[in-house]
Amino acid sequence: MIAIIIDEMRYETFCSCSCLYIFLFCTGSYVYILSLARNSHYESFLAVDDTSKSQFPAGSAEENSKMTLITQLRISMYESALSLNSYPNIYGAKYSGIIDRGAYTKPSDHLLCKFKKSVKVKTVLPKFEPFKVNGFGKLLKSENILQKQHFNSCAIVSSSGALLGSNMGQEIDSHDFVVRFNNAPTESYEQDVGTKTSLRIVNSQVVAHPVYEFLVSSMFENVSLLVWDPSNYTAALETWYNNPDIDFFNDFFEKRRTCPYQDMHLLHPRTLWRLWDFIQGHSPVNIHPNPPSSGFLGLLLMLEHCNIVKMYEYVPSTRVTSRCHYYDNIEEIGCTTGEWHPLAAEKLLALAMSIASDEEVFEKGFLKIKGFNKLDCKS
Known part of the structure; x- marks a missing residue:
């Protein structure tokens, strides 16, 4: 169990030794922390994603459904990023441009x-x-x-x-x-x-x-x-x-x-x-x-x-x-x-x-x- 304090609110999450990310909900916004200690080419970061700011009433079934879906997509995206070193690049794709992380x-x-x-x-x-x-x-x-x-x-x-x-x-x-x-x-x-x-x-x-x-x-x-x-x-x-x-x-x-x-x-x-x-x-x-x-x-x-x-x-x-x-x-x-x-x-x-x-x-x-x-x- 890991406990994190943000804005005087306590959040707890279970995380195995292989878990490199923690997803949190905070004051109606979707806050995510990605810890990539094993992947030094990324930096750990904290960000707020506007796409997850809900128009549904707080705590409603509709809001929970939306946040669950966005969480699922986020987890999939980050798990994919973490597996890149072991994933074959069969098409030789290599991006060399500027990246807008936000x-x-x-x-x-x-x-x-x-x-x-x-x-x-x-x-x-x-x-x-x-x-x-x-x-x-x-x-x-x-x-x-x-x-x-x-x-x-x-x-x-x-x-x-x-x-x-x-x-x-x-x-x-x-x-x-x-x-x-x-x-x-x-x-x-x-x-x-x-x-x-x-x-x-x-x-x-x-x-x-x-x-x-x-x-x-x-x-x-x-x-x-x-x-x-x-x-x-x-x-x-x-x-x-x-x-x-x-x-x-x-x-x-x-x-x-x-x-x-x-x-x-x-x-x-x-x-x-x-x-x-x-x-x-x-x-x-x-x-x-x-x-x-x-x-x-x-x-x-x-x-x-x-x-x-x-x-x-x-x-x-x-x-x-x-x-x-x-x-x-x-x-x-x-x-x-x-x-x-x-x-x-x-x-x-x-x-x-x-x-x-x-x-x-x-x-x-x-x-x-x-x-x-x-x-x-x-x-």
């Missing part, structure tokens, strides 16, 4: 302006090598995804199990543009997730693995598609083409041949790493050297093309569950906090960007984030 305390517009200036979604175009010379360039779209298109309201629908019982389907369908991910279905789940799909963001595993039936499933027809596969952090396109993370190019270009008029794009892998750079540059600790999730990629894309973006159950509401997806029975808390993607850091950053109320985020289940064109980033 980003979560900044106004949402400040974060969004930095986001806007830091990274843009780019797709692979016909003129890019090696596609220009190997003949595949003629199968690529000649314009960047959603070029010259803009929408008023956009919905990003996560695949979270927390969507079950949300009754958000009608609201989701009311948006001008709706983004879904991978093989997340709408059939049989219409009441909770809606029916409208404007774009699917699909990772290379879904493209290449036969179980997903990418070439024949109606789920991937009559809808815009953005396919991504991670490269090495510094790899040129030719290096990536010759050694993709997943062997997906044959299936990707086969669909381009058979569906030449479908709006289907290939993400430039450098976009993923510039997105990772932004997350790392605005995280209080170092994050795992793996690409960001499709959800955070979708957020960047929609912020470029929408006046307002709502993300449904990206940051889980009081319906949070260990169930990974609303459409299957797989249970793993890592689906929420992240075991491969830097999900915890992504979600805390997205929460800091949101202008939604606590009720909207933690009871109704959505973030609300202003599009880039609604910002005044001159100052």
Whole structure:
């Protein structure tokens, strides 16, 4: 048992010999202490995170639910940081920029302006090598995804199990543009997730693995598609083409041949790493050297093309569950906090960007984030 006195109040916590962090609640704010005696490249620090200042009544079930979720995300983020020395950096990711350790305390517009200036979604175009010379360039779209298109309201629908019982389907369908991910279905789940799909963001595993039936499933027809596969952090396109993370190019270009008029794009892998750079540059600790999730990629894309973006159950509401997806029975808390993607850091950053109320985020289940064109980033 460890006792800590802050502002004449006593806090007690159980901590094993391997426990290097202590999380505390103090006067309505979320106060955290991270002791990293075994990791000398970090400094111990004490900070207050504005994203956890509650609009709910003190001691209420709603406040407790919110604080429990933020605690869970924080713990996951710091545990991830502590394990970095033993974690393989298979993509060679190495951030060399300035890090804003207090980003979560900044106004949402400040974060969004930095986001806007830091990274843009780019797709692979016909003129890019090696596609220009190997003949595949003629199968690529000649314009960047959603070029010259803009929408008023956009919905990003996560695949979270927390969507079950949300009754958000009608609201989701009311948006001008709706983004879904991978093989997340709408059939049989219409009441909770809606029916409208404007774009699917699909990772290379879904493209290449036969179980997903990418070439024949109606789920991937009559809808815009953005396919991504991670490269090495510094790899040129030719290096990536010759050694993709997943062997997906044959299936990707086969669909381009058979569906030449479908709006289907290939993400430039450098976009993923510039997105990772932004997350790392605005995280209080170092994050795992793996690409960001499709959800955070979708957020960047929609912020470029929408006046307002709502993300449904990206940051889980009081319906949070260990169930990974609303459409299957797989249970793993890592689906929420992240075991491969830097999900915890992504979600805390997205929460800091949101202008939604606590009720909207933690009871109704959505973030609300202003599009880039609604910002005044001159100052």
